[in-house]
Amino acid sequence: MDSTHAETSYALAPDVQTWPLDTSTRGERFLVEVGTERRFEVTAGVHQVLQLLRERDRTVGDIASELSGRGYAHAAPERIARLIDKVLIPRGMVEAPDGREIRLAAAGPKRADYLRVQVPLIRPQTVRPLTALLSRLFHPVMALPLLGVAILAQFYFFLDVSPEFSWQVTSLPLLHYVLLLLILNGTAMLHELGHAAACLRFGCPHGRIGWGIYLFIPVLFTDVSPAWRLNRKQRAVVDSGGMYMEILVACAALGLYHWTGNDLYVYLFIFLELSLLRSLNPILRRDGYWLMADLSGQPHLREASLGALRQGVAGLLGREVEDEPLLRGMPRWMRHSLYLYTLAAVTFTGLMVYWVSLRILGEVIPRAPVLLAEMVQGLTPGSFDVPAVLDASLRLGFSLLFLYFVLSLGIRLVGSSARWLTGKESQSPEAADDAEGREASTEQRPASERKEKEAA
Amino acid sequence: MDTKTQNDELFEELSVNELEDRLELVDRCTCRNDTPK
Numbered sequence: 001m002d003s004t005h006a007e008t009s010y011a012l013a014p015d016v017q018t019w020p021l022d023t024s025t026r027g028e029r030f031l032v033e034v035g036t037e038r039r040f041e042v043t044a045g046v047h048q049v050l051q052l053l054r055e056r057d058r059t060v061g062d063i064a065s066e067l068s069g070r071g072y073a074h075a076a077p078e079r080i081a082r083l084i085d086k087v088l089i090p091r092g093m094v095e096a097p098d099g100r101e102i103r104l105a106a107a108g109p110k111r112a113d114y115l116r117v118q119v120p121l122i123r124p125q126t127v128r129p130l131t132a133l134l135s136r137l138f139h140p141v142m143a144l145p146l147l148g149v150a151i152l153a154q155f156y157f158f159l160d161v162s163p164e165f166s167w168q169v170t171s172l173p174l175l176h177y178v179l180l181l182l183i184l185n186g187t188a189m190l191h192e193l194g195h196a197a198a199c200l201r202f203g204c205p206h207g208r209i210g211w212g213i214y215l216f217i218p219v220l221f222t223d224v225s226p227a228w229r230l231n232r233k234q235r236a237v238v239d240s241g242g243m244y245m246e247i248l249v250a251c252a253a254l255g256l257y258h259w260t261g262n263d264l265y266v267y268l269f270i271f272l273e274l275s276l277l278r279s280l281n282p283i284l285r286r287d288g289y290w291l292m293a294d295l296s297g298q299p300h301l302r303e304a305s306l307g308a309l310r311q312g313v314a315g316l317l318g319r320e321v322e323d324e325p326l327l328r329g330m331p332r333w334m335r336h337s338l339y340l341y342t343l344a345a346v347t348f349t350g351l352m353v354y355w356v357s358l359r360i361l362g363e364v365i366p367r368a369p370v371l372l373a374e375m376v377q378g379l380t381p382g383s384f385d386v387p388a389v390l391d392a393s394l395r396l397g398f399s400l401l402f403l404y405f406v407l408s409l410g411i412r413l414v415g416s417s418a419r420w421l422t423g424k425e426s427q428s429p430e431a432a433d434d435a436e437g438r439e440a441s442t443e444q445r446p447a448s449e450r451k452e453k454e455a456a
Numbered sequence: 457m458d459t460k461t462q463n464d465e466l467f468e469e470l471s472v473n474e475l476e477d478r479l480e481l482v483d484r485c486t487c488r489n490d491t492p493k
Contacts, residue, residue, distance in 0.1 A: 031475070038474070045469035074469050087472050115479060188482050195480040212481075219481040227478055242482055279482065286481055299475055325471070 006061035006077045010084055011095050012053040022231040024297025024334060031228050034092040039228055041299055045072055046088075049080065053094060060084070114285055115212035115221060116405070122209040127193065131206065134197035137248070138237065146248060153251045157269060161257065165266055176264045184271055187249050191242035191279075192222040198241030199224045202234045214285065216356075216405035228299070235294040239287050243279050246272050282341070283348045292341070298334060300326050301341070308335075308342045356406055364399045371396040 013034065021031040021041055030047040032040045042050070045067065052063050060081045067075035088094040136142060172180070189209075196206040207223030227238045250272040257265035280288040285302075293301040307324030314320075327335060371392045378389035 032472075039477075041473045041475050043469060043471050046472055049470075072469055079470070083470050091472065091474075114476075115481075184484055188484050191482045192480065212479075214481055214483070217483050219483045221479040221481050223477060223479055225475075225477045225479075228475055239480065242480060275482075275484070285479075290478065290480065300473060302476070303473075326473070 006064070006081075007059055008081065008097055009057045009059045010053055010097055011057045012050060013092055013095050016050065016054075016093050018047060018050060019229045021228065021299070022235075022297065023299055024331060026331065032093060033226075033229075038092065039225060040091060040093070045075070046083065048072075049083065049088070050093060115214055115219070117213040118210055118221075119212065120208045120210040121220075124196070124206055124208055127196065127209065128200075131193055131197040131200050134193055134245075135201040137244075138198050138201035138241070143244075146251075147244075150247045150251050153254050156258075157254060161254070161266060165263070169267055172264070172267070176267075180264065180267055180271070183268060184275075187246055187272060187275075188220050190245045190249065192220050194241035194243075194245030195222045195224050195238055196241075198238040198244075199227055201237070202227075202230050204230055204238075213405060215409060216402055232294050232297055236291055239290040239294060243276050243287055246276055246279075250276075283345045296334060296337065298330070298338070301338075304330070304338055305342045305345055308338050309346065312339075312342070360403060360406065364403055368396060368399060371399070 015035045017033045019031040019033070021029040023029045023041070028044040028047075030042050030044070032042050032047075032050065034040070048067060048070065049063055052058050052066055060077045064075050064077040064080045067080070084094055089096050137146065192209050196209065199206040204224075204226045206227075207225060209220065209222045212219055212221055222242075224238055227235050230238065250269045253265040253268040253272070256262070257269070279286050280291075282288040282292040289301065293299060298304055304324070304326040307326050311324055311327070327338070330338070374392035375389050375396065377383065378385040378392065
């Protein structure tokens with residue numbers, strides 16, 4: 001078997017690109033892009049294997065001796081063969097020898113499954129002229145003065161406007177209320193364009209803009225996955241790009257208030273500032289999450305946090321605690337910060353579950369029969385009332401959708417919690433070897449569980 | 457060399473992790489309770 005392995009030659013897949021990956025993990029890491037859809041973090045050893053395969057077809061024996069010569073202690077031909085066969089080929093990085101059919105599905109579904117519904121709205125090339133224009137706002141010559149103005153606007157609001165302002169949003173005229181909703185939703189799209197524009201600022205292409213459901217929350221999203229190519233500071237700018245756009249709109253609103261004295265602009269400013277605070281939440285997968293992942297240099301923040309949780313739970317249950325793969329190369333400060341983050345995430349998740357349960361038990365379920373009765377009443381001959389029926393059916397529809405998303409999330413969470421507590425994500429040759437015989441499901445298992453893990 | 461050290465070294469030499477797609481999300485609250493009557 002060893003001689004067969006040593007003589008087998010392999011070639012790199014044609015659509016593979018590699019880049020340095022900026023992380024805080026011990027040891028160099030590289031980004032491997034397979035086509036435009038899938039991205040992997042690999043260690044320097046794996047990167048060396050890919051580079052050797054890029055030069056020309058190589059046998060496993062060649063690669064093993066090259067790596068051994070470069071000081072890799074674990075580069076035995078069997079291990080390299082296992083790495084290529086069990087990890088690199090199923091992920092599309094290396095072509096199978098002799099044109100063997102590869103079942104790429106074995107590498108698992110794409111990892112963006114934290115959005116349960118994804119509806120593409122705008123193709124990248126459609127908004128390219130607009131994002132190219134907006135990307136100029138990210139040049140330091142523009143950005144620094146604008147951020148200075150934003151800071152002054154905060155002082156102006158808290159020192160001059162806020163003390164005089166009385167909060168009466170419920171008595172806003174209907175037209176102003178509608179305008180406020182329209183502008184706020186418009187700025188949500190501008191927020192997304194901001195991420196895309198920041199990506200372009202660093203010469204990185206951006207993906208589609210779309211609509212989706214995150215947990216049970218409707219969201220807009222921009223795919224900026226190519227930003228993995230950027231360094232950590234640049235990625236942090238991409239993460240902040242949306243909030244930057246909202247800050248600019250908030251400043252403009254305050255300026256308009258200064259000139260016109262119309263309270264509508266103050267409400268707009270306040271709602272945008274509140275939106276910024278919500279965006280900074282690092283537990284849910286909002287801008288704050290990516291900012292924390294990029295600034296700390298931990299690209300798998302969610303997975304690493306779940307690893308820490310698994311370790312903690314295993315310890316509490318008195319099981320033998322094995323070091324989680326993602327925690328192995330982690331500096332000590334990062335590991336301690338991760339424990340704190342995990343504690344915060346568990347607390348937040350608990351509070352969120354409590355809040356959602358209150359909403360369901362206290363509002364959604366008791367109100368459903370009332371809304372149903374209103375619908376029936378509105379449809380009764382003699383008291384036929386189309387607006388009332390529409391209103392009741394819309395409210396009932398939204399309530400049921402909310403219930404559906406929460407319940408399906410809860411059922412999956414309960415069904416898989418036992419499995420993910422023992423799951424492993426990283427793929428080294430040894431881990432892949434453990435999975436021999438069930439290769440097709442090696443990554444499908446964690447990937448299918450990822451949605452449920454989102455709740456944690 | 458113990459197994460743990462060997463595993464750690466192996467992990468640092470030869471490991472692959474899939475990176476998440478970076479989808480930047482934003483949502484808007486509807487301010488339901490503030491709806492004017």
